[in-house]
Amino acid sequence: MHLAAWRAEPGHHEAALASDGVWVLLLTSGKTAAPELMQDFFPHFKLDELLQASDAHGRKALDVATPGCKAVLASKLYLGGRYELALDQIVHQSATCKVIYALDHSERDEEKEPEGARGLHVAIKFMRNEGQWLQEQSTRRGDAERGLVALGEEFVIGVLRAHNAKEDEQFRKDLEARKLQDYPFVMVMPRADRSLADVLKHEHLAPSPDEVHWAEVRVITQHVVKALVHLHGREIIHGDLKPLNIMRMEKRYLLIDLDAATQFGLPAGAKSSAAFCPPEMVHVDEATGNACIKTPQLLKKPFATIGSARNAAKVIASSYTPIEASPAIDLWGLGVVLFQLCTGRALFDGFSDDTLDNNGLRALASWSDAQAKVRTSEIRNRAARHLVRSLLARDPNDRMPLDRVLAHPFVTDEPILGRLPGEEPFYDAFIGYRVATDQGNVEQLFAALTRLGYRVFWVRCACALFSFRTHLTDAPRCRINCA
Numbered sequence: 001m002h003l004a005a006w007r008a009e010p011g012h013h014e015a016a017l018a019s020d021g022v023w024v025l026l027l028t029s030g031k032t033a034a035p036e037l038m039q040d041f042f043p044h045f046k047l048d049e050l051l052q053a054s055d056a057h058g059r060k061a062l063d064v065a066t067p068g069c070k071a072v073l074a075s076k077l078y079l080g081g082r083y084e085l086a087l088d089q090i091v092h093q094s095a096t097c098k099v100i101y102a103l104d105h106s107e108r109d110e111e112k113e114p115e116g117a118r119g120l121h122v123a124i125k126f127m128r129n130e131g132q133w134l135q136e137q138s139t140r141r142g143d144a145e146r147g148l149v150a151l152g153e154e155f156v157i158g159v160l161r162a163h164n165a166k167e168d169e170q171f172r173k174d175l176e177a178r179k180l181q182d183y184p185f186v187m188v189m190p191r192a193d194r195s196l197a198d199v200l201k202h203e204h205l206a207p208s209p210d211e212v213h214w215a216e217v218r219v220i221t222q223h224v225v226k227a228l229v230h231l232h233g234r235e236i237i238h239g240d241l242k243p244l245n246i247m248r249m250e251k252r253y254l255l256i257d258l259d260a261a262t263q264f265g266l267p268a269g270a271k272s273s274a275a276f277c278p279p280e281m282v283h284v285d286e287a288t289g290n291a292c293i294k295t296p297q298l299l300k301k302p303f304a305t306i307g308s309a310r311n312a313a314k315v316i317a318s319s320y321t322p323i324e325a326s327p328a329i330d331l332w333g334l335g336v337v338l339f340q341l342c343t344g345r346a347l348f349d350g351f352s353d354d355t356l357d358n359n360g361l362r363a364l365a366s367w368s369d370a371q372a373k374v375r376t377s378e379i380r381n382r383a384a385r386h387l388v389r390s391l392l393a394r395d396p397n398d399r400m401p402l403d404r405v406l407a408h409p410f411v412t413d414e415p416i417l418g419r420l421p422g423e424e425p426f427y428d429a430f431i432g433y434r435v436a437t438d439q440g441n442v443e444q445l446f447a448a449l450t451r452l453g454y455r456v457f458w459v460r461c462a463c464a465l466f467s468f469r470t471h472l473t474d475a476p477r478c479r480i481n482c483a
């Protein structure tokens with residue numbers, strides 16, 4: 001059988017390929033079935049059928065094809081000649097991007113598939129906006145001029161490759177064939193297992209405030225806090241911290257989505273998710289009662305009309321000063337994420353894309369520390385409650401800084417010794433006395449205060465025994481009774 005001979009007689013292609021086993025011959029003919037010849041046959045292939053076909057030994061076409069033939073087939077089958085897209089599994093779709101899982105046939109995942117590995121599992125982000133695509137990459141790369149090294153892949157999922165269909169004609173055609181031409185900026189990442197949003201939804205991490213898996217919540221908190229420390233150490237805020245942007249990969253929680261990442265001091269909010277934005281990022285237009293997130297873009301357009309199909313267009317007539325990127329923005333986001341992990345409930349009920357309606361935005365704008373206290377009171381774990389409350393402070397300067405978050409007893413899982421900063425004391429008054437003869441007076445004082453409803457801590461021993469210089473560890477030697 002001489003495949004080359006068929007080339008001379010055009011009508012023979014289809015007949016030949018219809019006959020049993022010819023495709024096997026074609027794919028496995030080594031030198032004779034050169035890629036050039038394959039190309040010749042392509043108009044007559046039904047690729048899907050070819051791939052489904054197997055030879056007498058049950059071997060799939062692609063498995064037995066020669067490397068040359070495989071490469072030709074891959075160029076036809078796969079995006080960019082390498083990515084087999086799971087188009088039936090579009091993980092995320094919005095006006096600005098699509099994320100689709102794929103198998104990269106040019107790479108092998110030896111660990112996951114030591115035997116007969118077919119490729120590396122990746123997640124591909126197809127983006128409309130070149131600026132966001134560049135931002136995602138440059139933030140990860142760091143900035144050598146400013147002495148900022150690249151972001152660690154143990155904290156932020158890295159970019160394996162990036163493609164720009166505007167500069168790659170074949171890639172553009174490949175996108176068009178898959179109806180993805182509106183998303184020409186492409187970023188390939190290692191595929192994570194699932195988002196924290198999915199973990200919350202499917203793994204019953206915190207079905208209610210009474211059923212929280214504290215050990216796992218602690219692990220997630222540790223990983224996210226360390227990732228933020230890493231980012232802030234490079235003077236960048238994430239800017240859009242939320243469960244959809246935290247991914248689990250091999251038991252580690254990592255950040256994704258650096259579209260909103262901003263260098264400290266620059267205007268923040270170019271992209272944000274209102275349900276996770278701090279109150280100072282909300283602008284309320286008193287004239288109309290309309291509220292919006294302060295974005296640098298909107299500011300450029302006085303009397304702007306904003307809105308989406310869901311959120312009717314609204315007019316914002318007054319101007320505002322955009323917020324400067326500072327760690328406090330991520331600290332608030334962390335607080336909102338932790339609140340959800342600790343209660344199973346969202347702090348602010350947003351739409352599926354984490355935006356808020358006008359009422360939600362106004363409620364966020366009027367957030368107070370008193371509300372933080374009320375809302376966090378449903379957190380059953382004392383240390384977690386204290387941490388979340390400290391992050392959800394109204395004033396950005398009052399939010400607990402990351403170095404203290406890292407050392408917080410909830411994060412370190414150390415026992416709480418005494419009262420935590422900002423925690424209200426259990427007792428209203430402390431009474432003790434120096435001389436034994438004062439005991440009667442103290443008894444009366446104790447009775448009077450308790451009658452008035454005060455909680456009183458009474459050291460029932462004369463301070464002759466309990467010197468103020470006595471170290472706390474000596475205290476048990478005194479008979480201390482709490483009334």
Ligand SMILES: Nc1ncnc2c1ncn2[C@@H]1O[C@H](COP(=O)(O)OP(=O)(O)OP(=O)(O)O)[C@@H](O)[C@H]1O
Nearest residue numbers: 091092094096097099123189190191192195244257
């Ligand atoms: N590396 C990855 N592995 C697995 N899933 C991913 C990965 N990257 C993104 N995803 C999924 O895609 C979703 C959207 O990704 P990403 O957050 O990067 O897009 P986005 O910028 O929020 O999109 P939009 O432009 O619509 O705001 C994530 O919430 C996650 O479910």
Ligand SMILES: [Mg+2]
Nearest residue numbers: 244245256257
């Ligand atoms: Mg996102």
